[in-house]
Amino acid sequence: MRANCWMGKKDVRVETVPDPKILNSRDAIVKISSTAICGSDLHLFNGFIPTMEKGDIMGHEFMGEVMEVGRDVKNLKVGDRVVVPFPIACGACGSCLAGLYSCCENSNPNAWLAEKMMGHSPSGVFGYSHMLGGFAGGQAEYARVPFADVGPLKIPNGLTDEQVLFLSDIFPTGYMGAEMCDIKPGQVVAVWGAGPVGQFAIASAKMLGAERIIAIDRFPYRLNMALEKAGATDILNYEEVSVREALLELTGGRGPDACIDAVGMEAHGHGIPYAYDRAKQMARIDFDRTVALREAILNCKNGGVVSVIGVYGGFVDKFPMGSFMNRSLTMRTGQCHVHRYMQPLLERIMNGDLDPTFIITHRMQLGDAPKGYDTFLAKEESCMKVVLKA
Amino acid sequence: MDIQTQTEGPEIADDRAQRLAKGLGVFSLGLGLAEVAAPRALARLIGVDQSAATPWILRALGAREIGHGLGIFARPKSVWTRLIGDAIDVAYVAWAFRDGKRSRLWPTMGALAAVGALDVLATLAAKRSEFSKPVTSSMTINRSPEECYARWRNFSQLPQFMRYLESVTELDERRSHWVAKSPIGVLEWDAEITAELPGRSIAWQSVSPHMPLRGRVTFEAAPGGRGTEICVEMQTAPFAKLFTRAEVNGDLRRFKQVLETGEVVVSDATSVPGLHPAQPAPQGVRR
Numbered sequence: 272m273r274a275n276c277w278m279g280k281k282d283v284r285v286e287t288v289p290d291p292k293i294l295n296s297r298d299a300i301v302k303i304s305s306t307a308i309c310g311s312d313l314h315l316f317n318g319f320i321p322t323m324e325k326g327d328i329m330g331h332e333f334m335g336e337v338m339e340v341g342r343d344v345k346n347l348k349v350g351d352r353v354v355v356p357f358p359i360a361c362g363a364c365g366s367c368l369a370g371l372y373s374c375c376e377n378s379n380p381n382a383w384l385a386e387k388m389m390g391h392s393p394s395g396v397f398g399y400s401h402m403l404g405g406f407a408g409g410q411a412e413y414a415r416v417p418f419a420d421v422g423p424l425k426i427p428n429g430l431t432d433e434q435v436l437f438l439s440d441i442f443p444t445g446y447m448g449a450e451m452c453d454i455k456p457g458q459v460v461a462v463w464g465a466g467p468v469g470q471f472a473i474a475s476a477k478m479l480g481a482e483r484i485i486a487i488d489r490f491p492y493r494l495n496m497a498l499e500k501a502g503a504t505d506i507l508n509y510e511e512v513s514v515r516e517a518l519l520e521l522t523g524g525r526g527p528d529a530c531i532d533a534v535g536m537e538a539h540g541h542g543i544p545y546a547y548d549r550a551k552q553m554a555r556i557d558f559d560r561t562v563a564l565r566e567a568i569l570n571c572k573n574g575g576v577v578s579v580i581g582v583y584g585g586f587v588d589k590f591p592m593g594s595f596m597n598r599s600l601t602m603r604t605g606q607c608h609v610h611r612y613m614q615p616l617l618e619r620i621m622n623g624d625l626d627p628t629f630i631i632t633h634r635m636q637l638g639d640a641p642k643g644y645d646t647f648l649a650k651e652e653s654c655m656k657v658v659l660k661a
Numbered sequence: 662m663d664i665q666t667q668t669e670g671p672e673i674a675d676d677r678a679q680r681l682a683k684g685l686g687v688f689s690l691g692l693g694l695a696e697v698a699a700p701r702a703l704a705r706l707i708g709v710d711q712s713a714a715t716p717w718i719l720r721a722l723g724a725r726e727i728g729h730g731l732g733i734f735a736r737p738k739s740v741w742t743r744l745i746g747d748a749i750d751v752a753y754v755a756w757a758f759r760d761g762k763r764s765r766l767w768p769t770m771g772a773l774a775a776v777g778a779l780d781v782l783a784t785l786a787a788k789r790s791e792f793s794k795p796v797t798s799s800m801t802i803n804r805s806p807e808e809c810y811a812r813w814r815n816f817s818q819l820p821q822f823m824r825y826l827e828s829v830t831e832l833d834e835r836r837s838h839w840v841a842k843s844p845i846g847v848l849e850w851d852a853e854i855t856a857e858l859p860g861r862s863i864a865w866q867s868v869s870p871h872m873p874l875r876g877r878v879t880f881e882a883a884p885g886g887r888g889t890e891i892c893v894e895m896q897t898a899p900f901a902k903l904f905t906r907a908e909v910n911g912d913l914r915r916f917k918q919v920l921e922t923g924e925v926v927v928s929d930a931t932s933v934p935g936l937h938p939a940q941p942a943p944q945g946v947r948r
């Protein structure tokens with residue numbers, strides 16, 4: 272089959288690789304109809320996530336048709352149309368039973384590697400380094416889906432791929448980012464990053480009843496989408512205004528009740544702190560640049576929540592612990608526990624509460640994946656989300 | 662090797678190894694300071710010639726010696742670095758025979774040999790005390806202690822999650838025959854159960870003299886209804902190197918997978934031996 276492979280830093284190529292096979296009895300093989308490129312893939316593309324190997328198949332946002340099922344998969348049959356959640360979860364361990372699917376204790380066969388870096392291991396993830404399992408990803412014609420009796424969501428007829436594809440990751444991720452804010456009526460939420468994840472965080476904060484939602488980014492087309500499509504009430508272009516002053520003004524000097532970091536480890540910024548982060552990241556002393564996270568913490572209202580859905584890989588320096596501690600802030604975070612949001616959010620889509628297709632700006636063939644990465648990374652052609660048809 | 666005394670021994674052996682290492686550390690510091698502070702007097706004493714370079718050579722050797730001393734105090738296990746120093750010292754004294762004072766150089770060589778022997782002893786002792794520590798690992802499994810115990814007690818099925826085992830054959834109630842592949846070839850031994858509390862714990866030991874090995878596994882109900890806390894403790898000979906902490910931990914993780922999900926979970930990269938990218942393997946070889 273054809274698959275988009277990581278060949279090194281800033282180098283992905285569509286190659287011919289062997290077809291996947293059933294390896295465990297709870298596997299399914301899915302023929303992929305649509306797959307997407309995620310901001311998380313850019314972290315791999317830019318070489319900031321350790322333990323990638325040349326030839327790794329990328330991609331963790333995909334859906335398609337079931338072609339084959341292992342002998343212990345009873346809930347799916349050949350021909351079913353499914354969306355696959357990006358974390359791989361067994362459904363039976365303590366974490367899965369607690370709803371913490373992205374912390375599944377059984378799905379990462381390279382858990383020892385992750386333990387070395389992180390203390391304990393999260394779940395396996397499709398196409399996301401060997402530290403997270405070494406699972407082939409979904410930017411391919413076919414994928415092997417482990418624990419197919421737990422993860423994949425069957426899609427009812429009448430919904431298009433584009434309507435449901437983002438249930439695999441970014442819609443649930445944005446929703447979880449907003450849910451972790453414990454939004455109460457009248458509250459103000461600020462969202463750093465108006466990428467696809469930020470857009471869904473904004474839309475979800477609106478569904479969950481936030482009074483005011485402030486989007487922060489530097490690309491006007493992204494900010495405009497936040498305002499016009501996702502439901503932000505205010506937008507801040509940090510190239511043009513001081514985020515701190517604007518937030519104080521918009522919140523009567525209190526600061527936002529909750530701050531969502533939808534930027535992650537490759538935050539962009541200005542000035543000495545940014546140059547410092549970037550130099551260290553380049554020298555591989557640090558994996559993470561934390562401009563947005565620092566700003567989210569410093570600006571959050573006393574006693575507020577900092578919800579971190581942007582991905583971080585390693586250790587963080589110049590973390591404003593004093594501000595965080597003295598002002599009774601709460602931080603909530605995680606790779607999204609996608610499984611627990613898929614069904615309720617599918618219902619939201621069917622009800623018409625939200626049409627996730629608004630973020631799609633580019634549709635390409637799988638063979639054009641490398642071009643898709645370049646366009647998405649460079650934010651060319653007002654690129655927001657690239658969907659690949661396999 | 663009598664593994665019984667070995668289990669009880671580590672602290673004592675450790676203590677002796679540490680004392681020997683530290684003694685050598687003190688010696689390093691003393692000699693080093695003498696070499697740095699009074700190189701000329703020392704040169705006369707040990708019989709090397711008195712050229713212009715000699716004091717500087719002795720000072721350099723002294724600085725290195727102090728380095729050993731400090732290193733040993735920071736970490737007694739680093740006593741092996743003294744062996745390198747010994748080699749340098751011997752080479753220097755041998756070279757001094759060219760035009761030094763032989764009647765002094767011979768006793769110096771003798772002293773070096775004696776200290777060298779102590780260094781070898783201390784290094785071996787440090788290594789031994791390192792290896793005699795039991796390997797331990799624990800895991801919480803979302804199943805009852807009885808179920809975990811029963812699965813473990815079914816020895817013939819252990820190779821399913823203990824990767825280095827080829828087979829385990831139960832000979833009778835207490836005895837079993839084990840076959841393992843290791844980096845040094847196939848290993849075989851007989852083991853017997855030494856103590857057992859059904860549903861709670863199993864202790865075993867090898868009865869084959871060439872394969873000193875004992876182990877114990879306990880199954881305790883985890884607090885908060887979270888299943889079972891399994892703890893494994895293994896003690897093995899250094900040469901076998903079969904049961905490292907990483908290996909035992911991997912065993913437990915796979916045991917957990919088997920109990921909670923029905924089988925050992927593999928990814929594309931881990932489905933074949935060796936390094937493999939995260940893409941399907943050509944022939945679907947399963948490890």
Ligand SMILES: NC(=O)c1ccc[n+]([C@@H]2O[C@H](COP(=O)([O-])OP(=O)(O)OC[C@H]3O[C@@H](n4cnc5c(N)ncnc54)[C@H](O)[C@@H]3O)[C@@H](O)[C@H]2O)c1
Nearest residue numbers: 310311444464466467468534535538539580581582606607
């Ligand atoms: N937690 C999860 O489960 C999960 C799932 C998917 C994605 N993610 C992560 O979410 C993050 C965003 O993903 P995306 O697909 O939207 O990526 P993206 O790269 O398209 O979006 C990031 C946005 O952040 C903006 N940005 C950069 N620096 C900023 C700063 N200092 N202040 C404000 N905005 C800034 C960029 O301009 C960009 O628009 C990534 O880190 C991704 O890995 C997390």
Ligand SMILES: [Zn+2]
Nearest residue numbers: 309311332440
């Ligand atoms: Zn994603």
Ligand SMILES: [Zn+2]
Nearest residue numbers: 361364367375
């Ligand atoms: Zn699980």
